[in-house]
Amino acid sequence: MSNPTNARRSDDPLPAGQRLFDNVFLLLALGLLIMLVLYTGWGFWEIYRLPEAPLP
Amino acid sequence: MTTSAASPPVFRTCPATGRRVHLPAERLIKVHAVSSVVALLVGAIAAVLLVLTRWQAVHLLPADWFYRILGVHGMSMLIFFIIFFEMAVLIFASTVLINSRQPALRTSWLAYVLMLGGALMVEWMMWSGRADVLFTSYVPLRADPLFYLGVILFAVGALITVGIFFASLVIAKREGRHEGSLPLVVYGAMTAAIIAVITLVHGAAIYMPTYLWSLGLMEVDPQVYRMVWWGLGHSSQQINVAAMVAIWYMLGALTVGAVVLNEKISRSAFVLYILFISMASAHHLLVDPGMGPAWKIVNTSYFMYMAVLASMIHGFTVPAGMELGMRLRGFTQGLFDWLRRAPWGDPGFSSLMFSVVVFGFVGGITGVTIGTEQINIIVHNTLRVPGHFHATVVSGTAMAFMGATYYLIPLIFRRKVAFWPLAKVQPYLFAGGMLVFTLSMTFAGSFGVPRRHWDISFSMAPFDVQFSPVVDVLLAVVALGGLTAATGAFAFIAIAVASVFFGERLETIPTGRAVPGIPPGLTHPPRHADDVDERNAALHAVSRLGPAPGTLVLVFVFLAAFVLYFYVNWKVLSFLWRIG
Numbered sequence: 001m002s003n004p005t006n007a008r009r010s011d012d013p014l015p016a017g018q019r020l021f022d023n024v025f026l027l028l029a030l031g032l033l034i035m036l037v038l039y040t041g042w043g044f045w046e047i048y049r050l051p052e053a054p055l056p
Numbered sequence: 057m058t059t060s061a062a063s064p065p066v067f068r069t070c071p072a073t074g075r076r077v078h079l080p081a082e083r084l085i086k087v088h089a090v091s092s093v094v095a096l097l098v099g100a101i102a103a104v105l106l107v108l109t110r111w112q113a114v115h116l117l118p119a120d121w122f123y124r125i126l127g128v129h130g131m132s133m134l135i136f137f138i139i140f141f142e143m144a145v146l147i148f149a150s151t152v153l154i155n156s157r158q159p160a161l162r163t164s165w166l167a168y169v170l171m172l173g174g175a176l177m178v179e180w181m182m183w184s185g186r187a188d189v190l191f192t193s194y195v196p197l198r199a200d201p202l203f204y205l206g207v208i209l210f211a212v213g214a215l216i217t218v219g220i221f222f223a224s225l226v227i228a229k230r231e232g233r234h235e236g237s238l239p240l241v242v243y244g245a246m247t248a249a250i251i252a253v254i255t256l257v258h259g260a261a262i263y264m265p266t267y268l269w270s271l272g273l274m275e276v277d278p279q280v281y282r283m284v285w286w287g288l289g290h291s292s293q294q295i296n297v298a299a300m301v302a303i304w305y306m307l308g309a310l311t312v313g314a315v316v317l318n319e320k321i322s323r324s325a326f327v328l329y330i331l332f333i334s335m336a337s338a339h340h341l342l343v344d345p346g347m348g349p350a351w352k353i354v355n356t357s358y359f360m361y362m363a364v365l366a367s368m369i370h371g372f373t374v375p376a377g378m379e380l381g382m383r384l385r386g387f388t389q390g391l392f393d394w395l396r397r398a399p400w401g402d403p404g405f406s407s408l409m410f411s412v413v414v415f416g417f418v419g420g421i422t423g424v425t426i427g428t429e430q431i432n433i434i435v436h437n438t439l440r441v442p443g444h445f446h447a448t449v450v451s452g453t454a455m456a457f458m459g460a461t462y463y464l465i466p467l468i469f470r471r472k473v474a475f476w477p478l479a480k481v482q483p484y485l486f487a488g489g490m491l492v493f494t495l496s497m498t499f500a501g502s503f504g505v506p507r508r509h510w511d512i513s514f515s516m517a518p519f520d521v522q523f524s525p526v527v528d529v530l531l532a533v534v535a536l537g538g539l540t541a542a543t544g545a546f547a548f549i550a551i552a553v554a555s556v557f558f559g560e561r562l563e564t565i566p567t568g569r570a571v572p573g574i575p576p577g578l579t580h581p582p583r584h585a586d587d588v589d590e591r592n593a594a595l596h597a598v599s600r601l602g603p604a605p606g607t608l609v610l611v612f613v614f615l616a617a618f619v620l621y622f623y624v625n626w627k628v629l630s631f632l633w634r635i636g
Contacts (some may be wrong), residue, residue, distance in 0.1 A: 001582060006059050014236075016386055017320070018237060018320075018631055021323050021324075021327060022235070022237050022238070023223075024222065024250075025226060027250060027327065028222075028250045028253060028330075029576075030330070030331060031250050031251070031253075031254055031330040031331055031334070032253065032257065034331050034332065034335070034359075035254050035287070035291075035334045035335060036257075038257070038289055038354060038359065039287060039334070039335045039337060039338060039355055040261075040283070040284065043283040043338075043347065043351060044280070044283075044349050046346065046347050046348050046351050046469075047277070047279050047280055047283065047346055047347075050346055050554055
């Protein structure tokens with residue numbers, strides 16, 4: 001894909017953001033962690049702290 | 057075709073793109089793509105039966121078969137069609153697009169066999185009436201244990217393929233097949249693969265205990281099931297979003313020479329998907345009393361809106377990249393000359409445009425609106441929900457996959473696209489039908505018509521429910537739109553099957569002259585002139601609206617539609633939910 005707007009000299013050091021974005025396994029770990037903590041873990045906590053409903 | 061000097065030859069050089077194609081990887085891409093189209097056929101047949109049942113005047117299927125076929129439709133389309141195609145995309149991206157090879161070939165084939173065996177097992181269970189549990193298979197609805205085992209086998213196969221995708225990236229880097237960052241399209245595929253891991257972890261976490269539950273070996277809490285299952289059910293559709301956006305970038309470059317407006321912005325948007333899009337699963341639990349408001353709002357609003365922002369970024373950068381690409385090639389008149397003179401007869405381009413527009417304007421706006429906790433109460437379990445996700449998954453993802461297929465047939469299968477005149481109109485038929493279908497379904501849902509319901513007249517129920525008479529008209533329009541879209545889907549299947557199995561072989565792709573059966577993006581590659589940087593600088597200097605002014609105008613039209621739809625929904629909610 002041609003990209004005339006973002007030319008970068010090959011001898012420039014890689015910016016920190018680009019190194020972060022290029023780290024596939026760090027992104028995988030972060031993606032899993034955020035989902036497992038905020039959705040799944042917190043969701044489990046919500047369900048298991050529910051008081052049991054008394055039967056009529 | 058040329059091959060490398062190695063013996064036996066395992067690579068060929070693509071005559072159109074010059075890329076090295078790993079032949080074993082190419083075979084894997086082919087079998088996954090063909091399996092995907094077969095699943096699409098099953099799902100499309102089921103779709104016809106369903107719309108002819110929800111059309112009140114026809115009401116084709118009896119109740120038991122309606123729910124059975126609804127399950128078949130959901131699994132065949134949302135899981136088998138989509139995920140088989142996504143696996144093809146992952147293999148394509150990690151080999152062809154970075155000139156690399158597919159490692160672990162035996163394991164790759166084992167993964168495919170697991171997916172195919174699992175899919176066949178699930179279809180067998182559903183068609184034989186031993187798994188009438190719909191797509192969600194909510195506990196305590198119980199299916200035959202083989203149904204759950206089939207799902208597990210399919211998921212394990214997909215997870216292995218995703219693992220091999222990551223291994224491919226590592227090997228490509230180590231072998232020096234690409235330098236620096238991954239190309240943007242591969243980066244999008246990598247995003248889809250990470251979301252697939254998140255999805256499949258949740259799938260394993262819920263289907264393994266549910267399999268044991270179906271054998272009577274343990275208990276499964278229905279609320280826990282719903283929460284964890286949607287980590288699979290909704291996140292699987294976010295794999296689609298990432299794969300679809302990656303295909304948007306690819307088709308834009310192939311069809312009109314689109315440029316990437318800003319690599320940093322586009323990659324940031326993909327990273328936002330990785331971090332935040334999966335928690336959209338909580339939308340399905342917004343009316344569940346067991347989950348607290350803080351959990352609901354954090355998961356569906358505060359953080360999830362980061363993923364919405366990502367979609368809006370892609371929704372701007374993809375068409376803006378196409379506009380700038382066209383302007384760089386000389387289509388500079390007015391705001392929309394680039395759009396008017398775009399190759400609308402190229403099914404790859406028309407599919408791309410319909411996918412972007414309907415995904416954004418219909419799927420995106422309705423999704424964010426109905427995913428708002430307060431508004432969800434007037435939407436939950438109505439036809440507005442399938443109205444929304446047919447606009448995203450079908451009009452967006454499936455349309456993009458179809459567009460990509462028109463390029464994969466000559467590039468990977470090395471055959472001409474059969475029935476070329478039909479192929480040129482197929483995207484219009486499919487997208488037009490789906491637009492009518494999704495809009496009328498959304499309106500019917502606004503009248504409270506329930507989803508997943510065989511008989512909305514409630515003729516056998518002990519209570520009386522009356523809908524507005526306009527609902528019958530809307531459901532008839534749903535059926536007509538659905539039948540039109542199904543015709544487009546069958547046309548696509550006929551074209552794909554005829555091309556792959558009986559199409560004219562292509563040894564080379566001629567350039568400079570139009571050839572029926574070869575997309576114009578290949579016969580007339582949209583190359584940029586040598587002075588492209590000077591043209592680019594001039595375009596940035598001339599317009600006060602930036603280098604893509606037409607897209608900017610369309611963005612404001614989109615935002616106005618968004619605000620209007622959001623406001624109308626709050627207004628409707630205020631009628632229902634009076635305060636004071």
